[in-house]
Amino acid sequence: MPLPYVLLSAAVSLDGYLDDTGPDRLLLSSPADFDRVDAVRASVDAILIGAGTIRADNPRLLVNSAERRAARVASGRPAYPLKVTVTATGDLDPGAHFWHTGGEKLVCTTDKGAEVASRLLGDTADVVALGADLDWRALLEHLHDVRGVERLMVEGGGRVHTQLLTQGLADELQLVLAPLLVGDPAAPRLFGPGEYQGGRLRLVETRRIEDVVLMRYEPTAPGAGPVPTAADRRWLRTACELAAQCPPSETAFSVGAVVVAADGTELARGHSREGGDPVVHAEEAALARIDPADPALPGATVYSSLEPCARRASRPAPCAELILRSGARRVVTAWREPDTFVAGADGTGVLRDGGAEVVVLPEFEALAKAPNAHLTA
Ligand SMILES: NC(=O)C1=CN([C@@H]2O[C@H](COP(=O)(O)OP(=O)(O)OC[C@H]3O[C@@H](n4cnc5c(N)ncnc54)[C@H](OP(=O)(O)O)[C@@H]3O)[C@@H](O)[C@H]2O)C=CC1
Numbered sequence: 001m002p003l004p005y006v007l008l009s010a011a012v013s014l015d016g017y018l019d020d021t022g023p024d025r026l027l028l029s030s031p032a033d034f035d036r037v038d039a040v041r042a043s044v045d046a047i048l049i050g051a052g053t054i055r056a057d058n059p060r061l062l063v064n065s066a067e068r069r070a071a072r073v074a075s076g077r078p079a080y081p082l083k084v085t086v087t088a089t090g091d092l093d094p095g096a097h098f099w100h101t102g103g104e105k106l107v108c109t110t111d112k113g114a115e116v117a118s119r120l121l122g123d124t125a126d127v128v129a130l131g132a133d134l135d136w137r138a139l140l141e142h143l144h145d146v147r148g149v150e151r152l153m154v155e156g157g158g159r160v161h162t163q164l165l166t167q168g169l170a171d172e173l174q175l176v177l178a179p180l181l182v183g184d185p186a187a188p189r190l191f192g193p194g195e196y197q198g199g200r201l202r203l204v205e206t207r208r209i210e211d212v213v214l215m216r217y218e219p220t221a222p223g224a225g226p227v228p229t230a231a232d233r234r235w236l237r238t239a240c241e242l243a244a245q246c247p248p249s250e251t252a253f254s255v256g257a258v259v260v261a262a263d264g265t266e267l268a269r270g271h272s273r274e275g276g277d278p279v280v281h282a283e284e285a286a287l288a289r290i291d292p293a294d295p296a297l298p299g300a301t302v303y304s305s306l307e308p309c310a311r312r313a314s315r316p317a318p319c320a321e322l323i324l325r326s327g328a329r330r331v332v333t334a335w336r337e338p339d340t341f342v343a344g345a346d347g348t349g350v351l352r353d354g355g356a357e358v359v360v361l362p363e364f365e366a367l368a369k370a371p372n373a374h375l376t377a
């Protein structure tokens with residue numbers, strides 16, 4: 001099920017706080033950085049904050065630049081992104097700026113919270129009840145499927161950021177480090193306690209903006225079961241991009257593969273026909289680069305743009321078998337193998353029979369097929 005691209009945005013003090021405990025919002029960003037935030041807001045379909053941030057900051061969450069609003073309208077979008085808040089209690093102040101500025105408003109809440117929020121807000125906002133408890137994946141599916149949100153900016157606070165990151169639902173973090181210290185343990189922190197990915201996130205960009213530094217990160221740790229995480233989608237995209245690097249062939253598919261340890265460390269990557277070998281497959285090439293005794297292999301995920309092959313003429317073992325022998329027990333792929341070269345190839349079946357989890361993400365099928373258009377037309 002496709003989800004919106006989720007971008008977490010926050011400004012943080014040198015000692016990791018989002019705010020102080022004073023009555024006014026702490027300005028951590030510099031003026032030029034607030035303008036950058038305005039540009040990010042203008043680029044998204046929806047902005048989400050927790051009810052705690054509405055209470056603490058009374059924000060408007062507007063696109064302040066008239067030029068940016070005009071550009072949105074010129075491209076067929078509303079002048080302002082949809083504003084979304086989450087609440088369990090439904091206890092929202094109907095006088096808050098959030099409801100009386102900008103574009104459409106949406107409250108995502110529980111069954112109980114919906115009763116309270118609807119009573120308090122009347123027609124000011126749409127209220128959606130998502131069950132007895134609020135499930136973030138269900139919330140994101142709702143935003144995508146019902147509200148057409150492809151790109152979501154989350155502007156905090158800490159409790160919201162913590163849940164989206166620990167649940168593997170954040171595609172990107174945009175953090176601004178501000179040169180000031182809060183020093184008050186009662187102040188809200190950027191990330192609270194939780195089960196975060198064990199390894200390192202990928203640093204995508206750093207940028208100096210006046211006296212603050214923007215850091216952009218992507219989570220890297222694969223999911224653990226059938227439910228894909230944002231990092232799973234990112235790695236599968238990488239595999240599909242590798243497929244585009246294959247030397248062209250009239251008699252074989254172009255495929256890319258990446259093998260990633262449970263902590264998000266890339267173990268190896270490969271693509272079809274690499275290194276002058278006319279028959280080597282992507283998964284085969286990647287696995288050949290890893291020491292078979294590597295202790296990370298049993299917990300690793302193999303990303304392959306095309307499902308691993310089930311039968312081969314050119315090698316003794318097909319890639320599904322090589323993966324099972326490697327010890328890896330999770331495969332994420334974009335495209336089930338068509339009958340073009342092998343009838344009824346069922347690498348997924350071979351893997352599942354061998355005890356591996358296979359996750360298929362059809363939203364990447366078009367990207368996986370692109371370098372193979374001449375074979376599948
Ligand atoms: N520097 C920066 O970039 C930013 C700073 N901030 C600061 O952060 C602080 C607020 O952060 P914080 O207190 O963590 O609050 P949040 O904005 O994260 O909101 C928390 C509230 O959101 C609702 N909520 C969160 N998760 C769920 C869930 N799973 N199900 C249902 N409802 C949920 C609950 O509302 P309810 O209580 O109604 O049930 C909860 O109390 C403020 O001081 C603000 O200034 C905020 C954003 C950015």
Ligand SMILES: Nc1c(N[C@@H]2O[C@H](COP(=O)(O)O)[C@@H](O)[C@H]2O)[nH]c(=O)[nH]c1=O
Nearest residue numbers: 011026027028029037057059060061155
């Ligand atoms: N303090 C702080 C941020 N706070 C965020 O900005 C929101 C208020 O935006 P507005 O309605 O436009 O004033 C606030 O609720 C919170 O989500 N953001 C940042 O980039 N940098 C900062 O220093």
